[in-house]
Amino acid sequence: MTDTAPPISDLDLFDDTVLVDPHPSYAALRDLGGVVHLPANDVHVLTRYDVIRNALGDWESFSSAGAIGFNPMVNAALTGTSLASDPPVHTQLRAALTANLSPRALRGLKDSIDAKADALVEELVNKGSFEAIDGLARALPLAVVADLIGFTGHVRANMLRWGQAAMQVIGPMNQRTAESFPIAGELYDWCSTVAAEDLAPGSVGRGIFEAEARGDIPPNTAGHIIHQYLGAGVDTTIASIGNILALFAAHPEQLALVRENPSLVPAAFNEVLRYWAPVHAWGRRATRDVEVDGVLVPQGAQVAILFGAGNRDPRHYEDPDAFLVGRNPVDHLSFGYGPHGCAGQGLARLEAHAVIEALARRVGRLVVGPEVRVPSNITRSIEELPVLKMAPA
């Protein structure tokens, strides 16, 4: 075992300018090493592709228990969830979580998601100019997840705030986190009191309660499962759909490739996810002294996984800063990997593929104004994207 300490950087991972445009900082950290110690945040960041993928696969050395968030309050609040557990407990929790999210469980939703996306895009093409984050990136996931869980009434209206806050509070205890805790608390409270009758009959949400009543999943877990769908599945998907629009507008020749060859749709989504990772940083804790890339990550160290830094690692992807749908990077890191690999990726794919297909089918020219970004701790997304011209194909 080496006793070489990792290189040190004075970067603050959660500084406003870094959050808005992290890629220059990712590149600098990656050049320093596969692991870099950031005293400003008291974390060891993982920056290179192989280092990240190995750590995600090695839960025995890099534990999720009490470690995925960057402040003690959120880690305490997440205790007992799938996200914050290690095998073998994690394996059981995950089975209950994915029973309704696996591609086979979601098969029946594809047609209605395709129809929703197509109707939205048709309406927007008819308008010609609009604000795309509210008009599409938020509209589709909110409608899809609301119907999935069976939300009605005021809860539907709260989904966006709740979903944003649930991600924001994963960050360190800064002002953004402090302001978001009360909102994340509203979500938590609602999930701990929601009952089957509150959810639409026939919805997946209602089904989770029925599974609990039958004893298929442990008592009092239905609310937690719904909490995780909302916390993990709304803000991230919104980010990825906004990114689809912005990247196709910036690279019209790439949209043209998909229009000519619709079988490139899944490849295009993989490249959007690789190019702009929706999740900035996610935590683990070293359970022992671990040697990584020739340096020592000491036992107990808080680790931050930088998915977006790994996705642009030139050791793994040729010409990593180019946006090329044809490269089909199936092994990108934006959904994580291994035991905790995103449980909702099947649903995220259904939504994003529906959007890309509708855009490729209906849209000829796409012209956007400057995107507006606001710093946020964990989800990196576009806040406003003015579409100046969306012309029919």
Next chain:
Amino acid sequence: MRIVLDRPRCEGHGLCEEAAPDLMHLDEDGELVLDREEISDADAALANAAVRVCPVAALRLA
């Protein structure tokens, strides 16, 4: 060389089938079926690609 599936871990994402359709497929119920478990040298690259692409690490080579 053999390809080994950790069945409880497999969630039917089907990315392995896209990488190596000659070696495996999802059946009508969305369950993964390994069509060839013994992997010849000629198929080793495909088998590797399937193992690599599984997002939940349910496949390995032994």
